[in-house]
Amino acid sequence: MGSQREVVIIGGGIIGSFLGYQLTKRGRKVTIVEQTDLASGASGAAAGMLAADCEHFDHPELQTMARMSRDAFPAIIRELRQTSGIDAGLNEQGFLTPARDNREAEELQARILAGGTGEWWTPERLSTSEPALRHGLAGAIYRSEEIQVIPSKLTQALAYSAQAKGAVLLHQTEATSIQVQENQVQGVVTSRGFLPCDQIVLAGGWRMEQLLQPLGISLPLEPVKGEIVEVRSDTPLLRTTLYAKSIYIVPKPGNKLWIGATSFPGDSSNGVAAGSVTRLLSEAAEMIPEISNAHFVRAWSGHRPKSPDGLPYLGEFSDVRGLYAAAGHYRNGILLSAITARILSDEMDGIVTPGINLAPFRPDRFQNQLEGGLLR
Ligand SMILES: Cc1cc2nc3c(=O)[nH]c(=O)nc-3n(C[C@H](O)[C@H](O)[C@H](O)COP(=O)(O)OP(=O)(O)OC[C@H]3O[C@@H](n4cnc5c(N)ncnc54)[C@H](O)[C@@H]3O)c2cc1C
Missing domain, CATH: 3.50.50.60 (FAD/NAD(P)-binding domain)
Structure with a gap:
């Protein structure tokens, strides 16, 4: 020194x-x-x-x-x-924003028509590309430019x-x-x-x-606490990242999925609440039913640094x-x-x-x- x-x-x-x-x-x-x-x-x-x-x-x-x-x-x-x-684990498979019903599908398609990025995937295209997603989704926006890392x-x-x-x-x-x-x-x-x-x-x-x-x-700066759950499946469940309204599911190497995230403004505590794990897992299983059979690996928290x-x-x-x-x-x-x-x-x-x-x-x-x- x-x-x-x-x-x-x-x-x-x-x-x-x-x-x-x-x-x-x-x-x-x-x-x-x-x-x-x-x-x-x-x-x-x-x-x-x-x-x-x-x-x-x-x-x-x-x-x-x-x-x-x-x-x-x-x-x-x-x-x-x-x-x-x-290896920073770059995944270039793109992101999907799914529509749960026809109203959401219309909203998402209107965004593309208004000049937003992405292409519209019909329910058929969606289930061909991501067969583990639950049936009955009304389509999705696919954005090929979005990427993710570890x-x-x-x-x-x-x-x-x-x-x-x-x-x-x-x-x-x-x-x-x-x-x-x-x-x-x-x-x-x-x-x-x-x-x-x-x-x-x-x-x-x-x-x-x-x-x-x-x-x-x-x-x-205030901390905004967030929690994520990791599960591992025996076979791959997702190729693209699923970026839904209240949840995201991010595929990682080794058949792992990171499911996030909660958001608690002003909370500087550490640890993960049991209720957060159950909420994240049940919302994720609504999108990908097979997640209920995946192995729970771990959960963690962190603090997003937010200015006023x-x-x-x-x-x-x-x-x-x-x-x-x-x-x-x-x-x-x-x-x-x-x-x-x-x-x-x-x-x-x-x-x-x-x-x-x-x-x-x-x-x-x-x-x-x-x-x-x-x-x-
Ligand atoms: C659950 C969750 C999910 C998120 N997901 C995403 C995402 O998908 N994409 C995205 O872009 N962002 C995401 N974020 C936000 C992102 O994590 C943060 O914006 C980013 O990590 C902030 O980085 P940083 O380097 O400023 O802070 P930090 O990563 O907190 O690093 C600050 C470092 O400074 C050190 N330090 C502090 N004080 C001192 C000191 N006095 N002396 C020496 N060292 C010190 C700390 O130990 C720490 O290592 C997420 C955040 C959370 C919590």
Whole structure:
């Protein structure tokens, strides 16, 4: 420790790891500080869907960014496999949004007619392609561009590829405070010593507030707890990802299905409620009856980091030179990680990423309201 590092990234989730990889590729000296293990936060709990078209976005700019991000993944994942030897489990079979009855079928078809993405699959086409789906569905939208990954593997592949290219990876190391002098970042105090640096990126998920409080800066984030159940069947039950109204079923290697997810705003507790497991399993079995005969493997929970307006914080704080945020990606942090890494590394290099208006994502957008007491 102690040698001068250009950039310290706080957090070894998908956001910190992707940014670490991107910056290292650009020749920057990077240290990633992770208080426990890589992907131990939300990134290890996510379903790994890169669903730029199925997801609803609160801001049109975010939709554009989501598509740019999703489309960057296949090439990056191939590159990461070469550098790290880790397979991030890319599944390119597409996503289905099923209609349970004729009314839902009309709604979904109207979306396509209005210029939405995807093609309409009739009930016959649906049961030919996905025979384990229950009979009686009224069709589905199929979106071939949507993809999915195993997020913990992707995070590891990114962080270890960054390390292979020269980044320093500090596991079991907590960032405890940020040193600032004359409005310029000086370094990070960690549980293993002081790391001097010129630039710091806050990528620590939903708990960044306590690092910022001594600086008089606020980055409001709340945890939105989510739970997922994993089952394994003896034969494959699903090829495409099923993205329904209140549930998703994501096929993973080894005949596994990840069934998610619950959503509890403000809940920072750990563990999985028995009621959540029964709800997720019974809704999944309504879509794929054979799920009732599958083996229960495990269930887990994580906390989506959500800002008050649901948009991520991206970029440099206006009051402290060299202090950046890359946090608050709520339910789409895996999807948005590629574009986030691009935007942040561009900004840190003094470049404006073409085609993206970053104004809605500025990290100090709530600062004035806080000072006025609106958000307390
Ligand atoms: C159930 C569930 C399903 C989801 N499904 C999807 C999905 O399908 N697709 C999608 O795109 N998104 C999904 N998400 C959202 C996604 O998981 C998050 O948006 C994303 O993982 C956030 O990544 P992050 O790197 O910002 O945070 P995290 O993954 O939480 O990483 C932050 C890291 O920082 C570390 N850290 C915190 N404080 C410090 C400190 N002081 N010092 C050092 N290290 C620190 C933590 O240990 C942690 O490892 C899902 C989330 C949940 C909970």
